[in-house]
Amino acid sequence: MFILREIVMVAMASIRANALRSGLTTLGIVIGTAAVITMVALGEGAQRQVQEQIENMGTNILTVRPGQGFFRGVASGSRRLEEDDALALRDQIGHVYEIAPEIESRYQVTYARSNSSNSIVGTWPSFFSLYNHELEHGRFFDEGEVQGRRRVAVLGSNVPDDLETPGGLLVGRTIQIRGIPFEVIGVLREKGGAMWMQPDDQIFIPLSTAMYRVMGGRDRLRSIYVAAPSPDELDPAWAEIDRVIRREHRILPTEEADFSIQQSSDILETFNETTQTFSLLLAGIAGVSLLVGGIGIMNIMLVSVTERTREIGVRKALGATRKTILFQFLVEALVLCVLGGILGVAGGFGAAELITRLYGSSTAVAAEAVAVALGFSAAIGLFFGIWPARRASILDPIDALRYE
């Protein structure tokens, strides 16, 4: 339609003629949209990061942790989780699931003139396959070395850096853990971590060695990991673990357990809930600023209609219908808002990128967020543009022509 082209051209010309005013007005929309995009990007990024971490750590793993025990309604202190529990699990359900207990403490580690403080993990060889660890150098320890309480150590990928020696050179050498000499037999490939687990910084030694030679007879496990063959089999695995440990601890199915079984997706869910509330709140605040921007648009459109009363009169006298005038001002508001929306999306991308660079928090701008932001700013243009446009369209041509 020829009229449509004229309408768009008139809208653009009017925006250009009042460039400063249009720019300042649009700024409200730009900032609002940018804020929405940035906030959503932050939330989305955090969520994705956690998701990735969990996938990296394995989605098919259950973690058994000691919990509070209750006796006649009174908390009786933290109950233990012992190697026997892990053994019972291995005996009874080990043919289906992979089991690995873990004991952990932080000690000083020295090699040559370097020393560092590292998390020392005592475990079974199954730990490595359970978490899909791969070797950069050397080998894992084996069942025999666990039985023999051998002083052998497998290093996380960052440990050689801590000891200022290349990983390849460390294999076969002796390091001191809490002053106790250990032979380095392997160095793991980099794994990446999750916020609650940093295997790259840890040193892995046989469970028995850890308990009796390093930690002085400590037998309290930090946790027992159980890997199901696939994420779909987590529920039966959960029930099996619950059954076995309850029997070990002599707890009736009706009583409260003195241990807890967690699933990595639980962590994700908890995290998602928190982030979602938080990003909803932030997006809400950003949305309010977008709304305020819309009011700015309405204000300036009303000014524009008043200023151009005479022009409206002329156009009406020359044959413009109400609809044509309505569209003309609506398109102007729409162009302002969509322009602001596009600039805002660009700004949001920029801000997200900046935040990633400055603070290292990962951000992700979802395509839907862009679509929603643009759609929302267009909707704001329509919503806040319709009233001024209507006022223009119902102006009486005689009054409008007389307007000074």
Add this chain to the structure above:
Amino acid sequence: MRNRGRRGQNGSNSETNGVVIHTEDLRKYYILGAETVRAVRGVDLEVKRGEFVAIMGPSGSGKSTFMNLIGCLDTPTRGDYWLNGRKVSELSDDQLARVRNRDIGFVFQTFNLLPRATALHNVELPLIYAGVSSRERRKRAEEKLTLVGLADRMDHRPPELSGGQRQRVAIARALVNDPALLLADEPTGNLDSRTTMEIVEMLATLNQAGQTIVLVTHESDIAAWASRQIHLNDGLVERDFENEGKVN
């Protein structure tokens, strides 16, 4: 200046019998507070194709209201109005907009050009609302601007033109849709005496080429150019006569 065709289309409509304006008992009342202002109190009028009519009257005579009615900018309280054979007194706002677009060309005292648009674009404006393609629009607008002697000023904006030139752009705009009626409301009110003559002469020439013109004025020496004078007073036609001493 020559009549460049196309005008025949309007006048040759057999139903109109050569009558452009026909009013019967046309009235317009306003409610102003508690009072009813009877601005036009029953006007019967007929203007034939090719006439050059001057409407005169002191302020408050109902002249402006009558002009708004004739120009389809306003609807009568009572009475009927046929423009170019079509009854327009009962049309909706949007239908009136279309009638103004197609059948009426306006020339205002204050020119009423869009200040940011070029002369050419100003003249094209009625054609845009008529839905004419841009190439055709440009051709016809250029034609009319040439007719009013502004072929070399097409790309100028109104602020860059003199008063007389602006009014000539307005006349070109009024003519661009080949209207049945050219309605000029005090077209020389804002012009000096020399440009006034220029514009009046142009209107007279257009009329000689067949254009029906209704001119609202309060200056008798301008009205003297018309072929017929209608004097309004107190909302009624006081005198309506052929102009014997017509200039030209």
